[in-house]
Amino acid sequence: MADPSAALRVAALRLLTRRDHSRAELKAKLAAQAESEEQLEAVLERLQAERLLSDSRYASQRVVARAGRYGNARLKQELRQCGIGDDDIADALPEAGDEAERCKAVWARKFRELPQSAAERAKQMRFLQYRGFSGDAIRRVMRGADE
Structure with a gap:
């Protein structure tokens, strides 16, 4: 039988190949497949250490993609709902433009x-x-x- 952490990592990579996810989104999507909270946290930490998972990159991409339709208040709200921290939000918002x-x-x-x-x-x-x-x-x- 395969290592459960490896299976969880493969599931995470499968999701990340489609689009970037915030850590909180990925954690929610993988929670049902994880045997324990510690196992899930370990996989997420490893992905972050390998720079495959990044909240700041996710925030930047989300802002650029949605800035043409929404104002800064709406962008901030959406990013907070995705579990992005205030520092990452503040760094990403200038990319939206005036x-x-x-x-x-x-x-x-x-x-x-x-x-x-x-x-x-x-x-x-x-x-x-x-x-x-x-x-x-x-x-x-x-x-x-x-x-």
């Missing part, structure tokens, strides 16, 4: 025209807030839209 520019691009793709009424303006602002853009970025976009 939030006001991203906000303007999202607004332009969705609405394409200036709001004609206060209700329409409020609707557009709510949409951008839901996407996680800061109030400052939204105000800049709406101010630019009025010009």
Whole structure:
């Protein structure tokens, strides 16, 4: 019979070949296959030591992939839900680019025209807030839209 740690490592590598995972995600996915918590932790530690598992790399890739659609608040929330630490989040967010520019691009793709009424303006602002853009970025976009 094969070594249980080796089987767990193979399962982890199989998941990591598809896409990067955070440590917390990988731990949750492999928990059912592990015989013990210690065995799972040992496999995860080894993967991190071999640089096959990296929360900072995962955070950077996630931010770059989703920055075109979401604001910094939403990106932070998603990364925290994936178990990423605040330091890794702070290091990854600058890779997203200027939030006001991203906000303007999202607004332009969705609405394409200036709001004609206060209700329409409020609707557009709510949409951008839901996407996680800061109030400052939204105000800049709406101010630019009025010009």
